[in-house]
Amino acid sequence: GAGVSQSPRYKVAKRGQDVALRCDPISGHVSLFWYQQALGQGPEFLTYFQNEAQLDKSGLPSDRFFAERPEGSVSTLKIQRTQQEDSAVYLCASSFFSQETQYFGPGTRLLVL
Amino acid sequence: DAKTTQPNSMESNEEEPVHLPCNHSTISGTDYIHWYRQLPSQGPEYVIHGLTSNVNNRMASLAIAEDRKSSTLILHRATLRDAAVYYCILNGNQFYFGTGTSLTVIP
Numbered sequence: 196g197a198g199v200s201q202s203p204r205y206k207v208a209k210r211g212q213d214v215a216l217r218c219d220p221i222s223g224h225v226s227l228f229w230y231q232q233a234l235g236q237g238p239e240f241l242t243y244f245q246n247e248a249q250l251d252k253s254g255l256p257s258d259r260f261f262a263e264r265p266e267g268s269v270s271t272l273k274i275q276r277t278q279q280e281d282s283a284v285y286l287c288a289s290s291f292f293s294q295e296t297q298y299f300g301p302g303t304r305l306l307v308l
Numbered sequence: 309d310a311k312t313t314q315p316n317s318m319e320s321n322e323e324e325p326v327h328l329p330c331n332h333s334t335i336s337g338t339d340y341i342h343w344y345r346q347l348p349s350q351g352p353e354y355v356i357h358g359l360t361s362n363v364n365n366r367m368a369s370l371a372i373a374e375d376r377k378s379s380t381l382i383l384h385r386a387t388l389r390d391a392a393v394y395y396c397i398l399n400g401n402q403f404y405f406g407t408g409t410s411l412t413v414i415p
Contacts, residue, residue, distance in 0.1 A: 199351075228403070237395060237405030238352065251402065286351050294340065294399050299351030 197221070199300035201287050207306045208277045216272045216303045220289030227270050228297060229262055230286040238286050244270060245293060277307045312396045317410045320386040328381040328409050330396030335376050340399050343370065343381045345392040346408070352395065355381065386413045 200219045208214050220227050226245055230238035231254075240254040246267035255262070259278075264270040274281055284304050288297040313331040320326040332341065340359050344352040356363055356370045358379075363370040369382040383390055395408040 230403075230405075237393075237407050238403075240402040240404070243402065254402070288351070296342070296354045296357065297352075297403065298354070301349075301351050 199287055199289055199298050201285075201300040201303050203303060204301065205304050205306075207308065209308055210277060210279060212277050212307075213273065213275045214277055214305065216274075216285050216305070218270045218272070218287030218289075218300060220268065220270070220287070221298055222268075224289035224291055224298075225267075226290045226293045226295070226297075227264055228288045228290075229270070229272050230288065231256075232284040232286055232302070234283075241272070241285075243293065250293075274305075277305075279307050281305060282307045311404055312398060312406055314394070314396055314406060314409045316407065317412065319412045319414060320383075321414050322388060323385050326383040326386045326390070326411065328383075328394050328396075328411065329378065330380070331378045332396070332398055333377045335398055341370070341372060341376075341379050342397045342399055342403070343368070344395045344397065344405075345390075346395070347392045352405075355394070357399075386411075388413050388415060 202217045228243050229241040232238045242252040242262045244264045259275045261273045284302040286302045288299045290297045342357040343355040346352045356368050358370045371380045391413045393408040393410050395405045397403045
């Protein structure tokens with residue numbers, strides 16, 4: 196079937212705006228991961244879901260970041276009151292189970308002005 | 309969680325083999341070794357993974373040291389399309405990517 200999709204692919208926000216980034220995982224994948232990738236760096240873990248349960252959110256940089264996966268499929272990463280340091284590519288990945296191979300989406304490039 | 313160490317960059321001539329090293333001296337007995345690569349403006353792409361034995365697939369080979377403290381990703385004949393950042397990762401519930409190795413393939 197289709198791979199992991201993310202939308203929007205690009206987002207420009209003014210400092211202080213709220214943004215919502217969407218991830219559609221591969222159908223049937225139980226686990227879903229969010230990563231943040233700054234320019235020139237490797238992806239950094241943000242949070243992890245198993246079905247609708249958020250089992251690990253230790254990588255979320257502040258309480259302005261919030262993720263949900265209410266029906267165990269689509270997930271949304273929300274960033275409130277965006278700051279310039281939030282500018283990065285946000286990657287979503289899914290897998291059958293948590294320690295299986297992860298399949299990544301193309302990412303959402305967020306630019307906060 | 310165990311971390312990995314990779315060289316920042318490597319170069320290879322086209323159609324020659326490439327050996328990308330990775331050190332993971334604090335690996336635990338249940339950690340699988342995964343390799344991903346990331347082409348410009350794309351999400352990471354799975355390459356190969358293994359636990360103890362060497363592994364081969366259509367993309368690459370993975371050689372794992374007997375003590376599992378290091379591994380090597382082998383691209384048998386590098387092509388220009390193999391130019392990417394290669395990440396060696398030990399899995400748990402979180403994948404720690406580090407900064408990876410940027411591979412340049414010279415025509």
